[in-house]
Amino acid sequence: MAKYDYVPSPFMANSIVKWVDHRLPIFSMIDTQLIKYPAPRNLNYFWNFGSLAGVMLVIMILSGIFLAMNYNPSTAGAFDSVERIMRDVNYGWLIRYIHMNGASMFFIVVYIHMFRGLYYGSYKYPREILWWLGLLIFLAMMATAFMGYVLPWGQMSFWGATVITNLFSAFPIVGESIVLWLWGGFSVDNPTLNRFFALHYLLPFVIAGLVLLHLWALHVHGSNNPLGIDAKGPQDKIPFHPYYTAKDAFGLAVFLIFYGYFVFFSPYTLGHPDNWIPANPLVTPPHIVPEWYFLPFYAILRAVPDKLGGVLLMFGSIAILFLLPWLDTSRVRSARFRPVYKVFFWLFVVCCLALGWAGAMPAEGVPLFVGQVATIWYFAHFLVILPLLGWFERPLPLPASIAEPILGGGRAGVMAAGKPMEKA
Amino acid sequence: MAQPDSTTTAMGEGEGRKHPDGTTRRDFLYLASAAFAGTGAALTGWAFIHSMNPAADVLALASTEVNLQPIAPGQAITVTWRGKPVFVRHRTAEEIAKAKADDSAALPDPQPDSRRVQREQWLVLLGVCTHLGCVPLGQKPADSKGDYGGWFCPCHGSHYDTSGRIRRGPAPRNLEVPTYSFVNDSNIRIG
Numbered sequence: 001m002a003k004y005d006y007v008p009s010p011f012m013a014n015s016i017v018k019w020v021d022h023r024l025p026i027f028s029m030i031d032t033q034l035i036k037y038p039a040p041r042n043l044n045y046f047w048n049f050g051s052l053a054g055v056m057l058v059i060m061i062l063s064g065i066f067l068a069m070n071y072n073p074s075t076a077g078a079f080d081s082v083e084r085i086m087r088d089v090n091y092g093w094l095i096r097y098i099h100m101n102g103a104s105m106f107f108i109v110v111y112i113h114m115f116r117g118l119y120y121g122s123y124k125y126p127r128e129i130l131w132w133l134g135l136l137i138f139l140a141m142m143a144t145a146f147m148g149y150v151l152p153w154g155q156m157s158f159w160g161a162t163v164i165t166n167l168f169s170a171f172p173i174v175g176e177s178i179v180l181w182l183w184g185g186f187s188v189d190n191p192t193l194n195r196f197f198a199l200h201y202l203l204p205f206v207i208a209g210l211v212l213l214h215l216w217a218l219h220v221h222g223s224n225n226p227l228g229i230d231a232k233g234p235q236d237k238i239p240f241h242p243y244y245t246a247k248d249a250f251g252l253a254v255f256l257i258f259y260g261y262f263v264f265f266s267p268y269t270l271g272h273p274d275n276w277i278p279a280n281p282l283v284t285p286p287h288i289v290p291e292w293y294f295l296p297f298y299a300i301l302r303a304v305p306d307k308l309g310g311v312l313l314m315f316g317s318i319a320i321l322f323l324l325p326w327l328d329t330s331r332v333r334s335a336r337f338r339p340v341y342k343v344f345f346w347l348f349v350v351c352c353l354a355l356g357w358a359g360a361m362p363a364e365g366v367p368l369f370v371g372q373v374a375t376i377w378y379f380a381h382f383l384v385i386l387p388l389l390g391w392f393e394r395p396l397p398l399p400a401s402i403a404e405p406i407l408g409g410g411r412a413g414v415m416a417a418g419k420p421m422e423k424a
Numbered sequence: 425m426a427q428p429d430s431t432t433t434a435m436g437e438g439e440g441r442k443h444p445d446g447t448t449r450r451d452f453l454y455l456a457s458a459a460f461a462g463t464g465a466a467l468t469g470w471a472f473i474h475s476m477n478p479a480a481d482v483l484a485l486a487s488t489e490v491n492l493q494p495i496a497p498g499q500a501i502t503v504t505w506r507g508k509p510v511f512v513r514h515r516t517a518e519e520i521a522k523a524k525a526d527d528s529a530a531l532p533d534p535q536p537d538s539r540r541v542q543r544e545q546w547l548v549l550l551g552v553c554t555h556l557g558c559v560p561l562g563q564k565p566a567d568s569k570g571d572y573g574g575w576f577c578p579c580h581g582s583h584y585d586t587s588g589r590i591r592r593g594p595a596p597r598n599l600e601v602p603t604y605s606f607v608n609d610s611n612i613r614i615g
Contacts, residue, residue, distance in 0.1 A: 066472050070479070088480040091471035249457070 005234070009035050033219055038237035039244055040225035042402050046120075047223065047244075048251035049113035054211060055252060056106040061204050063099040064148075067092075071151065073197035075190045078153035079278045097267040103145050104270040105259045107293035110138060119345055121333030122224040128325040130217040135321055137210045144203040145291065147196040154275030155285050161188045161196070163288060167301075170311040187281060227405070228333025229398055236402035287362065295359030296352050302363040303375040313375065320382050327382050329390025337396040344385050351377045487615030489607065492546065500563045502551060505614045509551035509559055510602060511575075512612075515586060520544050522573065523587035533598045537587040540601050548612065549588040550602050553577040555595035560584060575599070 009031050011017055021027045070089050072081035085092035114134070117123055123131035150161040165182045169175040184191030222231065231237050238244075262269065270292060274285045290298050300317050304310035320327075335342040351374045358371030399405045442448055488505040490512055495501055500513035515523070523537040541547055551559050555577065561567040562575035562584070570576030570583035572591045577584075582593030589598040604614040 062472070066475050069476065084479070084481060088482075090474040090477055090479060092475055092479070094471050095475055249461075 006032060006036060035239065035241040037219070037240040038231075038234075039223055039240050040231055040402055041236060041238045041243075042225050042227060042406065043223060043244065043247075044226050045247075045251060046112070046116040046226075048248055048255075049109050049116060051248045052109045052252060052255055053106065053113055056102060056109055057204065057207060057211065060099065060102050060106060061208070063095050063102060064201070064204065066095050067099055068201060071197070073151070073194050075153060075193055075279070078151060078193060082152045094263070097263045101259065101262040101267060101270060103148065103291070104262070104293065105255075106141065107145070109255070110141065111293070114138070115349065117224075118348070119335045120224055120226060121228050121328070121330075121335070123325050124328065124331070124333050125325070126221050127217070127224065130214060131325060132322060133210055133214040133217055135318070137207055137214060139318065140203050140207045140210060142294070144200060144207065145293065147200040147203075149291060150193065150196050151200060152275060153193065153279045155277040155279060155283075156272050156275040156288070158188060158279035158281065159284055159288050160290060161192065164290075165192075167311050167314075170308040172308070189281075224333060225402060226334060226336065227399060227402055228337070229402065232401040232403075235407075289360055292356070292360070295357075296355035297359070299355040299357075299359035299371040300375045300378065302359070302368070303372045313379075317378060320379070324382065324386075328386045329388075330386075330393060330395070331390075332395040332398065337398055338389070338393055339396065340393040341386075341389055344381065344389065347377075348381045351381065487613055489611060489613045491611055493610045497545070502563050503614070505602065510614055511547070511549045511551040511563060511588075511599075513547045513549075515545050515547050519573065519586040523585060526572075526585055526587070526589070529591075532590050533596070535589060535598055540587050540589075540598070542604075542606065546612070547586075547588060548601060548604050548614070550600040551575075552600070553579065553582055553595055554590065554597040554599065555580055555582055555593070560599070 012021070012027060012031055017027045067085065070081060070085050070092060072078055082096070085096050087093075089095075117131065117134070146160070146164060150157045165179055165188065168178040168182065171178065180186070182192070183189065184195060222237075225231075272289065272291075277285075289295070297314050297317060301310045301314040304313055330338060330341065332338055335345050354370055354374040355378065358367045358374060361367030363371070486506060488503060488510070490501075490503050490510075492512070492514070495512065495514040497514050498516045498519075500511055502509045502511055504510070520537075527536045527538075537544070551563070553560050556579060558577050558579035560570075560575035560577040560582070562569040568576045568578075570585075570591075572583050572585035574584040574586045574588060574591075576582070577593065577595065580594050582595035583591045584595075584599055585591050587598075588601070590596070602614055604612050607613050
């Protein structure tokens, strides 16, 4: 007997559906992967953020395509074309606010999604590749967001582009050639803006491809869950529709209210006023900061009083995440059953917030010191704390199944729990 | 099947809670949320679709003023209006007479000359062939004016007369007369 009995949805009996499905099994895929797809019955609201990230990707691609229809990727025309979008294009202001704030929303959602994975150990066996694909999406998002910020061609755009591309000059011997290659000239100029626009348009579709792989990997073993234990049978799972479609839809509605607040009432809170000054290659603004979602990495970069060291450490802070499934030596996934890890998890959250704060401040005095301490803590968390915790921490006893803590142990509970799966 | 608890009764398909006509509370919830989400999506969709319509700066360029004084009888000038050519011809008495005489000819798109001009010596036309959008010849003295003394479209051979009416060839309609008005005796505003 199969672990989960698949009973097709009624629409699968429709003759047109059958005809198509025999040739292209798209309806089977929808039915087995989206409707009847068995999901753990105990997913909490932190599991909404994956689908929210997917929605954000769609919103960003759609609003971006409509912005591109009115954008002029040249140093002479970029700034004015953005102002034209804001003033003259019908609803251009709305589409641009959706896109601008959408970038921040996308990162908020993805950061919560990532910390959810850290807390519940979602990166552990057998989901290591799922985790990697998520990190690749994160990297592609950072590249896309960075290049998108350059496009309005304001002062922050220009100097952000200059500073970030100059990171590569830290590498010995090849550094200078890499930077010339990135710029397509001797400074950030028209060729740079053109290629950034081309890549900014391309990368979201690369992300969409990575998302498909991410979902594919996800559906091999299914979602992790707040208990971090594997499903033992039908009593541990419920069909995705209507249970999680409804839960995701409700979460989406709440999230859109939050997003809508920024779009309609506070569109510039997450931006920087210096980007209202057209790019001027001769004057650097007094205080250069990246967008808020890059601040922790910016703090790591500035924590090291050495050019190459800072760059390597910043790239290393993301590279180390790829090794996380092996650096975390505990076989218990969920922090619920790891009393010591739970403390260190929250300390790590504080560490990341401290890095974000330090990144927003001028690199001197207390903020610099905080940034340096937090940088050390960031790496120690992965390289020292997590490997040791697996050995020294005594996890709490794990429940026998997902259904057990909800329904109580015993056979009666198992039988009652089987009901939703049968009914759907 | 186990006894459903109170939550499933209120939220579920609710066999016990079915309305006499067979509908359930869940049906109402489905319809209400679908209508709400659908309205929101449609309104947002409109903003996106409308963004592709002409923007304010494009609409601001939608009228053009032309000074008629330098145009001698028999001459024509071409001006740009909304990115398209507009023909302004100062017709001679002979051309006017010919246009009027042809009011009774067999016209593919019948329209008297008087309906096509505001002041009969000034003929204002959109210089776009009504066949497939080429610009007809006939503005310059050296141009072929076609068999009817007006314009000739080199793309597919449409002949227009001195009133800009289609006389022969594949074009279905007369050259369009744009909206214009006389600001004073020597100036017109197109659009």
